[in-house]
Amino acid sequence: MTEQARDHIDPLNAPLPADQQALLQIIGDAVLAVGTWPIYQYVQAKLDDLDYDIDVVFGRLPVLANGYAPARRDRTGHEQELVKLTIAGMAHLPAMASTVDMFLRVVRELAEQRVKAVYDPTKVITVDVPGRQLIDTLGLTGEPLVDLLPELLQGEPSTWIGARGTNDDGWFHQPSTFIRRFRTVNDVNDYLSRMRNWLAPAAPAAIPQPTSPLGLVTAFDYLDVVWRLRFGRKLVHVPSTERAAKLVFEVTSSDEFTDRLSALGEMFKALDVPGTGAGPFDRLRSHLPNHLPDEAMVRVTAALDLLQKVTHLRNAGQHVGAAGKAAQALPAFGLSYPITNYQEAWWAVQAHVISALDTLREEVQATIADA
Template identity: 50%
Template sequence: MTTAATVSDPLLAPLPEPQQYLIDIVADAVIATRAWPVFQYVEAKMDDAGFDANAVMSSMPVISRGQLAYSLIRRTSMLSPDTRIELTVAGMAHAPMLGPTVEMFLAVLAELRSRRVTAGYDPLRVIEVVVSGPQLVSELGLADHPHASLLPSILQGEPSTWHGAGHSDGNSWEHQPSTWLRRFANVAGVDDYLARIRAFVMPDLPAMEPFVASPLSLAAAFDFLDVVWRLEFKERLVTLPSAERLTKLAFDANTAEEFDSRLSGLGEMLKGLRVPGNPDDGVLVRLDAFLTGHLSSEGIARVRVGLKKLQLVTRIRNAAQHAGAATSAAKALPAFGLTYPVTDFSAAWRTVQAHAVEALEAIRDEVSSRSRIVV
């Protein structure tokens, strides 16, 4: 199970009751029949529980860009009574009873990539790599797996394998491993698998320096976040370690000592956040855990981007005070578009300051967006 200290893909976050109920209906049907249920069946079960199947399916968390969308259920533009409702690997991860089916898919994924890489290629002609599905299932010892017959549809529904999905007539099927499989080498589990999908569906943009409108922007970001937090949770979030440290956040940094001082002030502000949870956990871990229970999966995904930036700030600060942390800082600086070692301390501080403001504003926006709060 994912813990608060473990960053997990938003698609694996605990689901609201209606979404989990729908997943369970499909999973139970698969266990009972070894086939995907039709929409009429799923809709009737959801109706009986007082849920709108269409609305629930539309509310599922999703990874998307343009026309590409990957969710817990294989998405289709039109639903008719006989449409098969198929879970994706992310969806099956929410049904423990389908754990062996997920493991079967990951084993097949690894083997397809291996066969793509080790095929006997010829430098003078194109070699068509075609894998016989039944033969593959037999060689992997999956012939007796209760859901081996679902493999063609699973492969066709996953971004990692849909490019190679081939002919299937129910008894035999083929797959042509595509070059896309290079993105899924040595997948370490469902979380890692979804991270690979997210990486090419929603790639990180090159680091850019956000614009800080005023030297007071960082102090204002803490202030505005505290106001929103008090309105939503009836408690203060921000405490001031000292007026001096807060004031220093507005100053420039022209030397290594001043850069260290600014980072220390920012670090003290973050450490002073009053977040519920285990005091032994870091404040950013507690913030992640607390907001996970209050925000939608999309909201917490955006918050975690901000928390990651704030975590990188602490790594840079630690490097300035502990020689052994220099390697960590060297890895953190490129995320802000900076290089190690820092030579232009003024520009570096403005960049770190701007990213911190952006992170705090993201947290503030999601906390204030009550329409996205899960209740």
């Protein structure tokens, strides 16, 4: 795990307000004292003593997905219903650190046995892991809450998909393939983060929208000004006012998207770069290393590669055989193949091209004082 990942605290593992921490403490103290989960009436009474409303406290608990939270209840409304902690809840109680560690060790072992099982191409293989074997193999006999292990496995999303049951030898667990996600889990924060990525993956990043319809044209203008200051000659030559004007228009269809890409391609073709080469980007790759430091060329090369991909998108609209390269180029703009929303696709292309042009301008501008 990277240092950055270690520094990230999952929201379920972040410090809780006093009332929520009190709820977890009451449940944890009770289960450690008697070995079973406390009933609703008991927890409610203890919270009443602290002037906390149990329904309010439960309602404010952080929730991941499928109702998974630090504590849970069956919501039967009966005073004898059990109130339980999840692994996320136990992680907030130092006294339950060994129980959390026990569970994570069991999860790793179940995942390992699922992975290492010998499978048959013609029939389904069931992986049965006896509870007694787990406890003996991992040396868990002395754990205070080891008897709750079957219930913990049933209550956690990482293991509740697997089948479970009892036989003459006691309880057993049949880990499902989903548990592979937790095979190398390090600690409770890693466990919660993996579970979050599985149950509630982050939404795709929003397609960036240029701050102004003139953003693309302005980026060309700014680059041209800096280029003239640095090299004493124009870089940007507008091939056609009518074609350049199309860059500021919205897109609502495939044809309009192709038309905007064609106009953008003509702007690229008209770039006046010294030297020889098949196209402006090849000439820029040859010209700029002679005038920019190596560290600047790292950013510049990435920017030129992205601008080159715009031509792949444009060619797909003009040549039947170019669709493959276009499909490969789309992820660079945060897009996937096939394009279904051409307005957002044009926004994405504009935003990435503006960023690439700004990169070229910044790196060239940084050398003006040295010229």
